[in-house]
Amino acid sequence: MPSSKGYAALDTKSPLVPYNFSRREPGPTEIVVEILYCGVWHSDLHMARNEWGNAIYPMVPGHEIVGSVAAVGKSVTKFKPGDIAAVGVIIDSCRHCEPCNRGEEHFCAEGSTLTYAAKDRVDGSVTMGGYSNNYVVDERFAHTVPSNLNLAAVAPLLCAGITTYSPLRHWNAGTGKKVGIVGLGGLGHMALKFAHSFGAHTVQLTTSLKKKEDAIKLGADEVVLSTDEAAMKRHAGTFDFILDTASAPHALEPYLSLLKQDGTITLVGLPEKPPSINMFALITKRTSIAGSMIGGMPETQEMLDYCGRNNIVAEVEVIPIQKINEAFERMLQQDVKYRFVIDMTSLK
Numbered sequence: 001m002p003s004s005k006g007y008a009a010l011d012t013k014s015p016l017v018p019y020n021f022s023r024r025e026p027g028p029t030e031i032v033v034e035i036l037y038c039g040v041w042h043s044d045l046h047m048a049r050n051e052w053g054n055a056i057y058p059m060v061p062g063h064e065i066v067g068s069v070a071a072v073g074k075s076v077t078k079f080k081p082g083d084i085a086a087v088g089v090i091i092d093s094c095r096h097c098e099p100c101n102r103g104e105e106h107f108c109a110e111g112s113t114l115t116y117a118a119k120d121r122v123d124g125s126v127t128m129g130g131y132s133n134n135y136v137v138d139e140r141f142a143h144t145v146p147s148n149l150n151l152a153a154v155a156p157l158l159c160a161g162i163t164t165y166s167p168l169r170h171w172n173a174g175t176g177k178k179v180g181i182v183g184l185g186g187l188g189h190m191a192l193k194f195a196h197s198f199g200a201h202t203v204q205l206t207t208s209l210k211k212k213e214d215a216i217k218l219g220a221d222e223v224v225l226s227t228d229e230a231a232m233k234r235h236a237g238t239f240d241f242i243l244d245t246a247s248a249p250h251a252l253e254p255y256l257s258l259l260k261q262d263g264t265i266t267l268v269g270l271p272e273k274p275p276s277i278n279m280f281a282l283i284t285k286r287t288s289i290a291g292s293m294i295g296g297m298p299e300t301q302e303m304l305d306y307c308g309r310n311n312i313v314a315e316v317e318v319i320p321i322q323k324i325n326e327a328f329e330r331m332l333q334q335d336v337k338y339r340f341v342i343d344m345t346s347l348k
């Protein structure tokens with residue numbers, strides 16, 4: 001059994017602490033990944049503190065994983081030892097339902113298996129995430145990584161990257177379209193990079209104008225302070241598509257008023273309270289409110305390959321694992337540009 005060490009939350013309140021555990025032997029189609037980098041997601045903190053009510057302790061968080069393949073099962077075809085592999089938010093699904101057959105494993109009819117704090121389909125154990133030195137995963141749920149990219153900055157692509165790439169592709173946010181991104185955080189900064197790269201006229205909608213310079217550097221053609229009513233009015237009825245990444249509860253009407261007739265706002269943020277909607281904001285322009293969640297395995301690989309061809313990675317601050325509790329606190333203060341990534345070689 002691969003012996004593993006990592007950092008775990010042992011209860012809702014205490015800081016993460018070093019933790020030893022073991023993973024199962026890899027099956028014929030599975031690989032063992034020696035983790036090099038793991039991104040820190042805002043919700044690792046929500047999960048560790050059981051704010052969504054689904055925590056299982058001990059919990060080793062982390063689902064933006066990049067590492068080197070240490071061993072492969074006898075039927076593995078995609079990887080050989082020494083290759084770089086990446087693992088994201090889900091590590092299994094039923095593999096036979098309609099969405100799974102379409103490569104949309106994240107919409108699995110039986111529910112996909114999360115990378116941590118979920119019941120493993122193979123042996124019933126609790127999945128332990130990437131704040132650790134290794135991972136055992138089926139090759140279907142692992143991705144190859146273009147060799148030109150900085151590996152630390154690739155890690156956030158596995159969650160923040162695919163969560164923004166997928167809806168921007170699905171709603172055709174490209175050339176000739178005016179696209180708004182709500183919130184400049186971990187997700188928002190990737191959305192900006194993608195929308196700009198797809199050729200859309202990209203507008204950053206932000207509550208903090210001090211991020212203006214950054215937004216422009218990251219690809220925004222314009223930056224609008226969403227609390228400035230006059231500025232918002234100047235853009236009323238002009239957007240084809242808006243991707244809303246805001247993590248805090250907020251009213252949707254100001255953003256709905258920006259949409260053209262038949263425009264769509266897609267929500268990927270998960271504020272703890274659902275928004276209430278003034279129906280007139282919808283019916284008077286036949287606008288749509290939609291949602292989107294990560295992406296399937298083929299699209300995640302497509303996104304990584306696209307990033308390789310276009311040299312797109314996340315903006316990251318690399319930290320040793322010993323600073324994870326400090327990083328959680330800084331994340332709460334929005335003091336990160338724009339994603340923490342743990343250098344897992346710091347795990348002694």
Ligand code: NAP
Pocket residue numbers: 041042043159160163182183184185186187188205206207208211245246247248249250267268269270271292293294334338
């Ligand atoms: P983050 O780095 O904290 O960024 C969130 C951004 O939201 C902030 O930087 C801020 O940007 C903006 N914001 C905060 N309060 C706001 C308000 N009241 N009104 C408008 N904007 C506000 O978080 P993240 O990592 O990007 O994650 C964003 C959300 O996506 C979280 O809720 C997360 O749980 C969720 N998520 C969903 C999926 C999925 O599959 N759907 C995947 C990953 C994450 P400004 O300062 O620019 O306003």
Ligand code: ZN
Pocket residue numbers: 093094095096097098099100105107108109110111
């Ligand atoms: Zn399925």
